[in-house]
Amino acid sequence: AETAGLSFALTLDLFSAYVWRGCVYNDEPVFQPAATLAYATGEFGTFGLGLWGNLDLTDRNRQVSGGGLNEIDYSLFHTFDAGDFTLEWGHLWYTFPKVNGRDYCDSTKEVYLSVSHNNDLVTPFASLTYDYDLLDGFYFNAGLNKEVALSDQLTLGAEISVGAGDDDYMAYVGVDESGLMDFNASVYATYALTDALSVSAKLAWVSLLDRDARDAEPYREEDLLWGGVSLNLAL
DSSP states (O other): OOEEEEEEEEEEEESSEEEEEEEEEEOEEEEEEEEEEEOOOTTTTTEEEEEEEEEHHHHHHHOOOOEEEEEEEEEEEEEEEEETTTEEEEEEEEEEOOOSSSSSSSSEEEEEEEEEEESSOOOEEEEEEETTTTTEEEHHHHHHEEEEESSSEEEEEEEEEEEEOOTTTGGTTTOOOOOEEEEEEEEEEEESSSSEEEEEEEEEEEEOOOHHHHHHSSSSSSSEEEEEEEEEEEE
8 A cells, every 4th residue: 555544455256266376175166264454564565464265066075055154364464575575474373273073174274475566567476475384384486467448437357377396385285395286377457447346356266287297196186267257445
């Protein structure tokens, strides 16, 4: 934010799958709400906290249809500008509530640092994440993003990224050697209904890159075309 003040954002995502860092946790519809409360200081950047959840809308992961809340994540972050660069660092807590029977997954914690370069041509970005709880491993992601405003209301965008993990982090995809983890490509559109309310649509492709990980098949799909729609509120 350019000036100091408190802000609130709410996003309601309805997607055809739950995809995270090349891992297809669910290849059937999910509902993923998120909320962010932030305070912009102006000179010292913006501090905030976030809440994110995943609800399976089918019984794919032993969840009740329409009510399968199986993940709640909490975040703290600080973002600030340094010349043409935007930097962010923060902490993430991943928790997996028990819905039907045993726990869905082990909880874990991460710290991260990300940077993007703001320019009129294309925006390169990179992030480094350290899972210091469950795996004691590093994940690195880098990519390019481009947005074009066709009007005051309609914005189109496209993004590509590649992720990699060290030998500890690659346990998430069933292998124990460092390597490339995932490739992602997406196109999206956002339409502003009012100054505070907008709707968006996204179409994405994900591919699990590591050959041994693809053979291990720990998740639903190794390649997947997925997408969905979102309702976004920013105050």
